[in-house]
Amino acid sequence: HHHNWKKCVFQLCHPGPSEWKNNFPNCGGQRQSPINIITRKVKHDPKLASFIFDGHEKVFNMSVENHGHSANVFFQKSVRLRGGGLPATYKAVQFHLHWGENGGQGSEHSVDGERYPMELHIVHIKEKYGSLGDALNDSTGVAALAFFFEVLIPFSEIEDFKLADIIPQANKLSYYRYLGSLTTPGCDQAVVWTVFQQTLPISKKQLMSMDKQLLFGTEKPMTGVFRPVQNLNERVVYTSVPAHSLCVLPNLITLFLCLFCVFGQQRCFH
Template sequence: MISFLMLLALTLAQPVAPAHWCYQSQSQTTACTGPDNWPGYCQGKQQSPIDINTDKTMLNVSLVPFQFTDYDKRESRIIENNGHSVEVKLENSIKISGGGLQETYKAVAFHLHWSDALDEGSEHTIDGQSGAMELHIVHIKDKYKNVSEALAGNGNDEIAVLGFLIKASHGNNTGFTNLVESLSKVQYQSNNTHLKEFSLFDLIPRIDKLKNYYRYWGSLTTPNCDEKVIWTVFHEPILLHMNQILEFSKKLYYNLESDKKISMADNFRNTQQLGGRQVFTSGVGIPLPHAWPTLLAPLLTYLLAVFLY
């Protein structure tokens, strides 16, 4: 009996996501747990997403370019409507290293967030400005088998997410054609279909555009909002045609096909307080103190030459 009571106590002590959490837009039309009452760590102080104030970012010279493994691998993959977004599972051969990371991380999935408007939809904002969508590529440390195992780790960097804001443009993004055309086949929760062969490099900006990014430590943006994520948000946005962006809110629904249709729109979490955290950048920003001598040396050499002349 004592062993049973101890097991019960440990079970109750663990944060558990409800069977039906939802976004604010969905909570207005159905009975579910909205963001204000999300469980687990969702009310913590190291939460994501955030607004990135570029004037307060700090230059970190250790944030070197990423090394991408198998991001160019073209394969057919399954896309699924999981009731909160569309998600594509990825094989473990796709990996990232470098980028200021201390270990190699393997990709497990990617998903997107959006609105039914073009002036909001991303989770992160930059200087208060939203993107129309946001793409998240989720990775876990190479030593783990799955996300659950990574979340059981003790570090604040067990998961690495690459975030890309998506903005509307006048041109069609052919890299997304395959994905957008599949939406009509995954309209309802639990629907899935095979995508034609594609690579992750088809979706994101060119590799030479990925040298500049922001870095901070935060959380998952859905319950249980575990604060074990090292975030990378790239400066360079992904550009999609307006019609490609709006297809997501037009074609997709939160619910099962048998239920009343509820359009899948505004499936993003609002920005959270940064608190005492620092956002770093691999590009322009406020330099770290130890970087000052390196940055000032060329300027002092120039001024000295002018003075002696």
């Protein structure tokens, strides 16, 4: 019953994100998500090693064209995540996507103020817990992996993509790490966030086909409902690579700046 009331508050009565804290006190907490990652302020943490994935080859196909009736896709029990500076082994429970309208900004996290058209969240809980609900009572009970999608042209159309196509590469990917929360009520502060620096390609057609299709639960479609970035407060964002490696952003302006830095014999990022 209580759960239904929560659903009502979020979906039907639908107060804006700034009102969430009135019904869900955690939403006003000090380690909320999403955040804007300021690359010149991130700190390198040598403990942030590669991830180790178990069972990712069993992940089923997910069709971008096939919208289904829900934003959450649930996993079988076979997918595990460890390494990456995480305090335990975690099992994948579900993944979901956030996207905007008409191919515009739809990611929840941003990097140096830039938002991407779409963001994928793969949600894991510590192996010892039976459900997401159990894991939320542990300040590091949940591990979420976030990938940004970028419209890349030309890009061959693929009818569906497998997480397995993405995940094996993730052990080579560099990433940001910070302690945060769920991005929907009750905003439980139990999530170790990993935000990957490299973006994943998606075509304009695929992105447009998803527009207006994001459903929360099985209720009506809601687009552009994403939480704005939250204050970092006293938190530090860590990175798995030394700061000077952050020059390799897929961005021409950055490239020219980096070349300028190199030839000016200046350090790229202080």
